Amino acid sequence: MTDTETKITQAQSAALELANISAEARTDALHAIADAIEARREEILDANETDVAEAEELLAAGEYTQAFVDRLKLSESKLESIVEMVRSVAGQEDPLGKTLEARRLDDDLELYKLSVPIGVLGTVFESRPDALVQIAALSLKSGNAVILKGGSEAAESNRILYEIICEAAAEVPDGWAQLIEAREDVETLLERDDAVDLLMPRGSSAFVEYVQDNTSIPVLGHTEGVCHIFVDEDADLSMAEDVAFDAKVQYPAVCNAVETLLVHESVADAFLPEMVARYRDAGVELRGDARAREIAEMNAAADEDWTTEYGDLILAIKIVDSLDEAITHVNANGSKHTESIITETADRAERFMRAIDAASVFHNASTRFADGYRFGLGAEVGISTGKTHARGPVGLEGLTTYKYHLEGDGQLVATYAGEDPRPFRHEDFTGEWSPGRLSEE
Amino acid sequence: MTDTETKITQAQSAALELANISAEARTDALHAIADAIEARREEILDANETDVAEAEELLAAGEYTQAFVDRLKLSESKLESIVEMVRSVAGQEDPLGKTLEARRLDDDLELYKLSVPIGVLGTVFESRPDALVQIAALSLKSGNAVILKGGSEAAESNRILYEIICEAAAEVPDGWAQLIEAREDVETLLERDDAVDLLMPRGSSAFVEYVQDNTSIPVLGHTEGVCHIFVDEDADLSMAEDVAFDAKVQYPAVCNAVETLLVHESVADAFLPEMVARYRDAGVELRGDARAREIAEMNAAADEDWTTEYGDLILAIKIVDSLDEAITHVNANGSKHTESIITETADRAERFMRAIDAASVFHNASTRFADGYRFGLGAEVGISTGKTHARGPVGLEGLTTYKYHLEGDGQLVATYAGEDPRPFRHEDFTGEWSPGRLSEE
Structure with missing residues (x-):
């Protein structure tokens, strides 16, 4: 296994644990991340200066545009708005554990549809270092592990931000966020449909189209807006x-x-x-x-x-x-x-x-x-022009899926099949899943 | 354009019209299909006999199994259950036009999230001729155009069933259902991510996996159940x-x-x-x-x-x-x-x-x-082991997506941005979309 393959596999294990930590633990971790970015802004600005200095050389050589360098550049006020953004994601309503449907299939046979994280998100994003923080925050809030691939021009900024996030979120299962850096790593990411559940590419239309055409992982995003x-x-x-x-x-x-x-x-x-x-x-x-x-x-x-x-x-x-x-x-x-x-x-x-x-x-x-x-919709995850899963502006709900929980007391399908089958009740009701519920009645 | 490409493009245009015919028209067409299958069962059984006779030769030659031939074979009682299935799909609650959310963004600025069809479904299914009827019925009920690709061993049965369905559903926009027959046509289908919005392959794990690995169209289904x-x-x-x-x-x-x-x-x-x-x-x-x-x-x-x-x-x-x-x-x-x-x-x-x-x-x-x-869930569309769009047993809802309708009276984003921006109200309310609503108040 290459390094990148190992990272993706680690994210996959972390996702199973992360799915089950409390809303409070996820929110606390987000506040800790915001505090840490605030406290360590000097380090971040120093790292960013290194990236910007290199980018300015390439600007002088005509390889980058001024707008590109501007997007890359962090400042005290940009950092402040990043910190505010993380706190605002922390303050959003928890998207997990919601009872989306509850149905009594029969006496003591209850079906619950619950919102859960998708699993592992794969993201590839443009030069802005704020994108890394935003994507990590949205993933954590929604209980998803995340693979982060930023642009090489923001390498130093991304590394320090990634380090700060991981250290601050120490209570969260280790490995939930993974940073990958090389261009070849993107190929590896696109191939791992066994481990990555949703891709969220950001960038040019051509790049998003490239991702869509070269993976069998579902893609959330848009190529263009005409x-x-x-x-x-x-x-x-x-x-x-x-x-x-x-x-x-x-x-x-x-x-x-x-x-x-x-x-x-x-x-x-x-x-x-x-x-x-x-x-x-x-x-x-x-x-x-x-x-x-x-x-x-x-x-x-x-x-x-x-x-x-x-x-x-x-x-x-x-x-x-x-x-x-x-x-x-x-x-x-x-x-x-x-x-x-x-x-x-x-x-x-x-x-x-x-x-x-x-x-x-x-x-x-x-x-x-x-x-x-x-x-x-609260926090925006992106805008999708695809027609399945999530469409249009997508909120945190777009980073969730659902799971069916069925509580029974030993029911067999044979009872409901064959000659003289027992009929189902199929009545919707209002209630929360709790595995002790049936025996307590 | 090859024949198959033309058919897929026709389905794409038909989908735009089909999305907007009434629930009653879709239900009526389904009843007409059920009646026509009932009325023309002799023709269907004749065509099926041709398929079965050929299959039995291949059974004798050791190429097919008895179970395979049994699945292919139609009978009066199988046809009766097909007719019942179509009527039961017709009787399901309409999955379209539901108001999933309504939110007042500001005075006279109302957002509605409405359920709509996905567009064009691409299906490839196993030898049972009843699969063609079931998939066509589910597609029509949910307002989706559909490309149907059955097995070559059921060619005669599929052709007559397809003809009966199209004739009976004459009130539905022409071209909403398309039959493709050759194995190469599957390749064409998998490539048309410009026109096909969702693939629903049925068959062996290996086949479903092949589809997942060779298309960038979202796939609804499962490879296996362990x-x-x-x-x-x-x-x-x-x-x-x-x-x-x-x-x-x-x-x-x-x-x-x-x-x-x-x-x-x-x-x-x-x-x-x-x-x-x-x-x-x-x-x-x-x-x-x-x-x-x-x-x-x-x-x-x-x-x-x-x-x-x-x-x-x-x-x-x-x-x-x-x-x-x-x-x-x-x-x-x-x-x-x-x-x-x-x-x-x-x-x-x-x-x-x-x-x-x-x-x-x-x-x-x-x-x-x-x-x-x-x-x-009413009619079952399939079982999905994917984690986006629809998961687990999937009902008609899995064949729908949503669309945002915004009713305003000339609002500008500039009003809500810049210095001293006007705040949004963002209040959820209960109401149905109607474009005349604001001017009537």
């Missing part, structure tokens, strides 16, 4: 203008920003000139289809513009003849992330929202609301 | 004997039958002789470890016996020193399917049930209860 806003024939045009502006300009780098604006042809003349002027004032580059360009001056959109996530102050604009054309365009070109219709007519909103296949469909609201915090 | 019963030190030994007998003998061919019996050393002398005699009378071959063989006569178990799903009247027996040894053995050798402890002590049951990582953990009950019907 989100649309459709301004319908009877939209409140002033509302449409504000929403479309917010969805592009408020924070263009994120996956829930709008990338294509669809405008119903009957309002295009009234809507576009003012909208275009406002975008232009904010420095947004516009790329329109032929009809949009007849109404306002903008660049010409090419075919690939309809499926591009710009992540920048660029927006594609298309005029459509009908609600149906808008729906067809979105289903063909969207990424099943977040789609919004601006309309005053309820049944047109309903048609759009039902017909669009996306994790989030909005009526008269900015696509930027698609976010775990804004949705009220 | 289930255990642990007879603890203070078990009611008469209960233990009945349960262990039921779990092996009542139906040994199924995945929830027990394969290894673990016995606490302190009760082994009292328990084993009678248990062994009873198994022997029922024709069960026993394979024990050295200590079990000292107490009762049986064959010797080899290492591979501890991880083998016999699916037959064979059982491995091992004596363990403690509850912890039982837990360690099960977690190391089990298949995360169903595990049962027989004990009179509540806290020992609790330790076992919490520490074992399996979809179903039982206290004083036969492992054979792990089944969608017995659990009261």
Whole structure:
């Protein structure tokens, strides 16, 4: 076994123990981690300086961008917000041990569906060292062991943060968090479907796609967000203008920003000139289809513009003849992330929202609301454009699964089968699992 | 595009429409399918005779087993139970359009989490022609399009059943069910992660494993069921004997039958002789470890016996020193399917049930209860030993996902961000999504 294989196997054993420590022990460990990061911030900043110095050399050599180096760099205030984030995860409601269903199958035969951790999470994340802390905190809160693979450019920062986390969480079963560092380690991770239960890759679309294509482990995440806003024939045009502006300009780098604006042809003349002027004032580059360009001056959109996530102050604009054309365009070109219709007519909103296949469909609201915090999910684990397990913004619940507990007093299946079988009762009830329950009655 | 690629793409378009037809239309179509199968049973039996005749030639040539040919063969009474099954699926509660959560993010900003179909299901199933009808019925009930790939030995039976289903469900969007037939078509199916949302393979462990290893589409299913019963030190030994007998003998061919019996050393002398005699009378071959063989006569178990799903009247027996040894053995050798402890002590049951990582953990009950019907899930879609999306016996709910609907009146994220952000309310409430709701208030 290589080192990495051993680490993954250790995480697998730790996961079995971690699943059964109390909510209090997990919360206490998270507070201890927050305190330790606070206490040892000098060490962290020193390690980070080493990473940043190396990155700056590569920046000078033209290999890194300034934005990349900025993301890597920690500061007192960044560390403070990391500490706050860990305390906020600690304060979340416990996602484990919830009774999701309780059903009496027969007299003294009770079935309970309980929330439990998934097991071992595999994560590969971008250069920000805060990602390591966030992922470790979410894993611990949800009782999951975790394999952490950060970028090599953050190696020193990740090592010290990992060390601090493991030391502070000394009461948690040893081995629950594992740091892997080499690029080849990712290959090993993707192959271990015997030990890793869920992968959470973060990074470029190309990287997430690479992970999806090269593993049989379930993947939670999204490759891209090509989100649309459709301004319908009877939209409140002033509302449409504000929403479309917010969805592009408020924070263009994120996956829930709008990338294509669809405008119903009957309002295009009234809507576009003012909208275009406002975008232009904010420095947004516009790329329109032929009809949009007849109404306002903008660049010409090419075919690939309809499926591009710009992540920048660029927006594609298309005029459509009908609600149906808008729906067809979105289903063909969207990424099943977040789609919004601006309309005053309820049944047109309903048609759009039902017909669009996306994790989030909005009526008269900015696509930027698609976010775990804004949705009220507490801590956000990520946004998923997959359609199984968890979809859209994912909270801690997405890091749990369930287990069936059946309490009996010696029941046999033979009793319920064959000639004259005993019928089941199958009555849902409200109650908590306790293995002593039946004998106490 | 090959024929198969075209079929998969057609299913993808049909899925978008099928997601939005009413519950009544889906139920009506299921009743029409049941009626049509009833009305056209002569045609079905004729087609099936052709398949059976060919299979019997291969049986004579030694290529097929009698059990294989028996599974392939339809009869009037088998057809009757197929018709009943379709009507029972039609009668299930509708799994779609349920409001799973409703949350007021702010005044006039309401979030709804609604159950929706997954999209396109890909299924590959064994020789029984009833599997085609069952899978098509479950897919239609849950609003999913489906790709059906049956065995070539059932080609004629599958073709006529498929034709009858499509004709009877004429009101359902065309293309929702697609039949593919060639072995190469399976490769095509596994590659279409752009169009297929969930795979449900049925068949041998080796086949399910092959599917899991050769696709990036999520897979719902199980490779094997290596289930255990642990007879603890203070078990009611008469209960233990009945349960262990039921779990092996009542139906040994199924995945929830027990394969290894673990016995606490302190009760082994009292328990084993009678248990062994009873198994022997029922024709069960026993394979024990050295200590079990000292107490009762049986064959010797080899290492591979501890991880083998016999699916037959064979059982491995091992004596363990403690509850912890039982837990360690099960977690190391089990298949995360169903595990049962027989004990009179509540806290020992609790330790076992919490520490074992399996979809179903039982206290004083036969492992054979792990089944969608017995659990009261209504129609059973399958049993999953995966840990994400759906686990254990899976009902129609396992064929659904969810979608977030957000109703606003023009809210912008900018309002809730930056200096002096407006706070969210995040209050859960009880209500149904309706896009006209806000303007009516």
